[in-house]
Every structure is written in structure tokens, then in C-alpha cells.
Amino acid sequence: QFPRQCATIESLRSGMCCPDYFPVFGPGTDQCGVSMGRGRCVPVTVDSRPHGPQYIHDGQDDREQWPIRFFNQTCRCNGNFSGYNCGSCRPGWSGPTCSQQINIVRRNLLDLSAEERRRFVNALHQAKVTIHPDIVITTRRREEIFGPDGNTPQFENISIYNYFVWSHYYSVRKTFLGAGQQSFGGIDFSHEGPAFVTWHRYHLLHLERDMQNMLQDPTFGLPYWNFATGQNTCDICSDDLMGARSNFDVSLISQNSIFSQWRVLCENIEDYETLGTICNSTEGGPIRRNPAGNVARPMVQRLPEPEDVARCLEVGVFDTPPFYSNSTDSFRNTVEGYSDPSGKYDPAVRSLHNLAHLFLNGTGGQTHLSPNDPIFVLLHTFTDAVFDEWLRRYSADISTYPLENAPIGHNRQYNMVPFWPPVTNNEMFVTAPENLGYSYEVEWPGQALHVTEMITIAIVTALVLVAIIFAAVACIVRVKKNKDELHQPLLTDQYQHYSDDYDGIPRPSQSVV
Numbered sequence: 001q002f003p004r005q006c007a008t009i010e011s012l013r014s015g016m017c018c019p020d021y022f023p024v025f026g027p028g029t030d031q032c033g034v035s036m037g038r039g040r041c042v043p044v045t046v047d048s049r050p051h052g053p054q055y056i057h058d059g060q061d062d063r064e065q066w067p068i069r070f071f072n073q074t075c076r077c078n079g080n081f082s083g084y085n086c087g088s089c090r091p092g093w094s095g096p097t098c099s100q101q102i103n104i105v106r107r108n109l110l111d112l113s114a115e116e117r118r119r120f121v122n123a124l125h126q127a128k129v130t131i132h133p134d135i136v137i138t139t140r141r142r143e144e145i146f147g148p149d150g151n152t153p154q155f156e157n158i159s160i161y162n163y164f165v166w167s168h169y170y171s172v173r174k175t176f177l178g179a180g181q182q183s184f185g186g187i188d189f190s191h192e193g194p195a196f197v198t199w200h201r202y203h204l205l206h207l208e209r210d211m212q213n214m215l216q217d218p219t220f221g222l223p224y225w226n227f228a229t230g231q232n233t234c235d236i237c238s239d240d241l242m243g244a245r246s247n248f249d250v251s252l253i254s255q256n257s258i259f260s261q262w263r264v265l266c267e268n269i270e271d272y273e274t275l276g277t278i279c280n281s282t283e284g285g286p287i288r289r290n291p292a293g294n295v296a297r298p299m300v301q302r303l304p305e306p307e308d309v310a311r312c313l314e315v316g317v318f319d320t321p322p323f324y325s326n327s328t329d330s331f332r333n334t335v336e337g338y339s340d341p342s343g344k345y346d347p348a349v350r351s352l353h354n355l356a357h358l359f360l361n362g363t364g365g366q367t368h369l370s371p372n373d374p375i376f377v378l379l380h381t382f383t384d385a386v387f388d389e390w391l392r393r394y395s396a397d398i399s400t401y402p403l404e405n406a407p408i409g410h411n412r413q414y415n416m417v418p419f420w421p422p423v424t425n426n427e428m429f430v431t432a433p434e435n436l437g438y439s440y441e442v443e444w445p446g447q448a449l450h451v452t453e454m455i456t457i458a459i460v461t462a463l464v465l466v467a468i469i470f471a472a473v474a475c476i477v478r479v480k481k482n483k484d485e486l487h488q489p490l491l492t493d494q495y496q497h498y499s500d501d502y503d504g505i506p507r508p509s510q511s512v513v
């Protein structure tokens with residue numbers, strides 16, 4: 001969450017986190033790359049608009065008005081420069097002066113060749129075991145951050161992938177209210193509100209960027225898992241991808257997969273909640289996964305259908321009051337999966353993103369743990385692809401993204417917790433190819449038909465058919481009649497009489513034809 005350079009007593013005491021970019025003349029001489037015009041150190045801007053009624057313990061949580069409890073000065077970078085010291089480029093830009101535009105393609109995992117699959121799995125594993133070069137995590141709440149002796153800052157190193165896991169945990173952890181008191185759970189900075197899509201978008205961008213740097217490959221793109229194919233099986237759970245099922249334990253991953261060796265972070269949730277501690281980088285047990293195996297909840301033994309995605313994309317309003325998990329006719333609540341795919345809120349329903357999580361039935365289905373299962377990455381890139389398609393179809397209409405009164409952390413201008421440098425939800429509400437330098441190689445299912453539409457189409461088709469039959473019959477009758485007329489004898493009775501009488505001499509009452 002914070003740059004290693006800022007994890008010091010001095011930095012915390014001063015509230016300033018503006019690391020040098022290229023300090024030729026000693027520490028503090030090139031804060032934010034100021035000497036080369038990359039950026040400068042400025043006060044942090046925080047969202048101080050009111051939040052919704054769900055959170056009732058103002059003043060008690062370090063994540064309020066993020067990141068002001070830790071730092072109040074940060075780098076603001078110029079142009080396309082970006083990052084904690086303005087040493088990197090904004091998404092979509094690369095090169096030494098960040099002037100080259102780039103586009104990363106995120107592809108369907110199942111479309112990757114055998115070699116591409118192998119490289120992706122290896123890259124994930126490398127991220128799991130490589131210490132993050134820039135970021136450290138806090139392992140205590142702010143009031144305990146100076147350590148027991150008041151002089152030992154409570155930060156830890158963490159691997160690149162484990163930082164991805166930890167940042168999700170930190171965004172969903174409960175508010176500690178004191179020893180002996182129950183922690184407060186009505187708080188979540190990344191789910192059940194409009195920031196669901198923006199937060200997870202940034203979360204993925206961060207991992208993708210970290211992996212690009214680790215691999216020294218600026219073209220590396222995260223693939224996606226289309227979890228809405230109409231099949232109710234985990235089609236990416238094979239040993240060349242996310243790992244098959246173990247033959248020895250239905251809820252473990254096969255030993256032929258490297259992911260069977262992964263160990264999960266943030267398991268000791270009861271400890272964190274009762275002791276007021278924070279998950280650290282210590283790993284625990286293996287990933288558990290039992291797709292479609294939750295016999296106690298048959299509703300989550302299936303995956304979403306392609307029509308569910310098509311229908312969800314027809315919900316044209318981004319979010320609706322109360323901007324929470326009970327919002328109805330809200331695209332965000334529909335793709336998140338608390339509403340049915342047509343947008344109607346129903347407390348008994350789990351669809352799209354939520355259904356895919358619950359289908360995994362194990363580590364990937366528990367919010368504080370879910371990113372430990374690498375399927376999380378692929379499930380969320382697909383969810384982000386749906387969000388991006390929505391942004392394209394509705395011209396990124398932000399008018400229904402609330403500026404205030406959304407659940408805490410979800411207002412439009414709120415800095416997403418726990419990222420550094422500060423980045424607002426607003427900044428992720430843009431079409432990805434044009435603004436963030438990546439796009440999805442994906443085909444969307446056709447427009448879904450509602451039952452009423454299907455009935456209307458059936459009735460209209462039937463009426464048209466009846467009309468065609470009538471017209472055809474009328475046509476046949478008319479043709480037949482015309483034919484009959486043509487076959488009339490050329491000399492009628494009347495003509496015969498006339499010709500019988502005709503002697504070649506015209507008379508006033510007779511005429512020659």
C-alpha cells in the first residue's frame with residue numbers, strides 16, 4: 001500500500017510521502033522527479049462528502065478519508081508521468097518520456113496456445129514468490145504503527161501476488177471497535193456499491209503493471225475467464241491452466257498443478273477481528289476449491305448463462321439509490337450479482353460475478369480470501385470486460401455515479417483503499433482502450449429476448465403467415481379466374497347470332513366489329 005521509502009518513522013511523523021526519482025544531490029533533492037519536470041509534492045486531496053447510512057462508526061477506521069490517517073502529502077505527476085515518485089507512466093503510455101501509446105490485449109484464457117498458457121501460469125507463480133520491489137504493507141492499525149517501543153514502524157515486505165491478495169482483504173476487513181467488542185462488518189470499500197467495478201479495475205491494472213515490470217515485458221496482458229458460456233463446469237480447471245481437481249481430496253487442486261503448492265494469506269480472520277490485528281504476509285494452508293460442489297446450496301452449483309450477460313448489458317443506468325447491494329435496475333448491482341440479470345433486486349438471487357465466486361466453493365468464494373485462488377484474476381478480468389462494454393455502449397455516462405451518500409469508500413471522488421498514490425473511483429470510469437491502454441478480445445452474446453418479446457414476435461409472425469396464406473389463396477383464385485376467362489370460346493352465342501344475320505350490308509342498328 002505504501003512505498004518502501006515512506007515506511008519510516010520520519011515519513012509517518014511528517015505525513016509526507018514524496019519519494020525521490022533521481023536524487024543526484026542526495027536524499028530529498030528530487031522529490032517526485034521535480035528536477036526533470038516529472039511532478040511535485042502536493043497536499044493529498046480527500047473526499048469529505050457524506051457517505052451513506054451503512055457505516056455508523058465515523059472516526060474509528062483508518063480507511064476513512066483515505067489516505068489521510070497515514071499521509072497528507074503525495075506526488076502529483078505531470079502529463080503522462082505517474083507512480084509514487086512519478087517514475088513510471090500512466091496506463092496506456094510507455095517509453096522514457098511516457099510518450100508512446102500502447103495497447104495491451106486481454107484474451108480468453110482458453111484461446112491461448114500451449115506455450116502461452118505455460119508462460120502465463122509461470123508468470124503467476126513468479127509473482128507469488130517475488131517480493132514486491134516498491135510496496136510494503138502495514139501490519140498494524142494506525143494507532144499501533146510505531147510498534148511496541150514507539151520506534152519500530154510496523155511494515156512488512158510482501159510478494160507481488162500476495163500484495164494483490166492483501167489489498168483486497170484490507171479493503172473488506174471489518175472495523176475494529178476495541179478489545180472485547182464485536183468488529184463492525186457493515187463496511188466494504190470494494191463491494192456492494194458503485195466502486196465495485198472501479199476498485200476491481202484498478203486492482204487488476206496494478207497487478208498487470210507489476211507483472212509487466214517483473215517480466216520486463218510491457219506487452220503482458222492478463223487473460224480472462226468467460227464464466228458465462230452456458231456450461232456448468234470449470235473449463236479452466238485443468239492442469240495446464242488453473243489446476244484440475246485432486247484425485248485424493250475433492251476440495252484440493254491436483255498435484256500436477258503448481259497452484260497446489262500455493263499457500264493462502266489472511267486466513268486468521270477471527271484473530272484479526274477479536275485482537276484488532278491486521279493480516280500480514282504469513283502464508284497458511286492450501287487453496288481449497290470444489291467447483292459446483294456446494295450441495296447445501298444448489299443455486300450456486302451452476303454458472304451464469306450467456307443470456308445473463310446480454311441482459312445485464314441492457315441495464316442502461318449505472319447505479320441507483322441507495323447505491324448498495326439492494327439497488328434495483330442498477331447495472332453495477334446486476335454485474336456484481338446481487339440482482340437478477342435483468343436488473344431486478346432479489347435478496348435470494350446470486351448471479352454473474354457473485355455466482356461465479358460462489359460456484360468455486362472454497363477459497364475463491366470467501367471475500368476476505370478469494371484472490372488467493374488465481375481464478376480470481378480471470379473471473380475479474382471478465383467482469384471488467386463486461387463493465388468496459390457497458391461503458392462503450394452507454395458512452396461512459398457517469399451521471400448516475402453518486403458524488404455523495406454512497407457507502408463509505410464508494411463516492412465518485414473517494415480515493416480507493418488501500419492504494420498509493422491516491423487514485424479516485426472517477427479515474428477508472430473511462431473506456432479502457434482509449435484511456436487505459438488495454439482492450440478485450442471478446443465477442444458479446446446477441447441481444448437477449450424477454451418472454452413478452454418472444455410472445456409478441458410469435459404472434460406477429462403468425463399473423464404475417466396468415467396474411468401471406470390469404471394473399472396466396474386470393475392470388476391463385478384470381479389467376480384461375482383469368483385463365484377461365486381466356487379459355488372462353490372466341491365466338492359467343494351473341495356473335496354467332498349476329499353473324500348469322502349479317503349479310504355484308506351495314507344497317508343503322510348494326511355495326512361491323
Ligand SMILES: O=C1C=c2cc(C(=O)O)[nH]c2=CC1=O
Nearest residue numbers: 350354357364365366367370
Ligand atoms: O470473493 C468474493 C466472494 C463472494 C461471495 C459473495 C456472495 O454473494 O455471497 N460475493 C462475493 C464477492 C467476492 O468478491
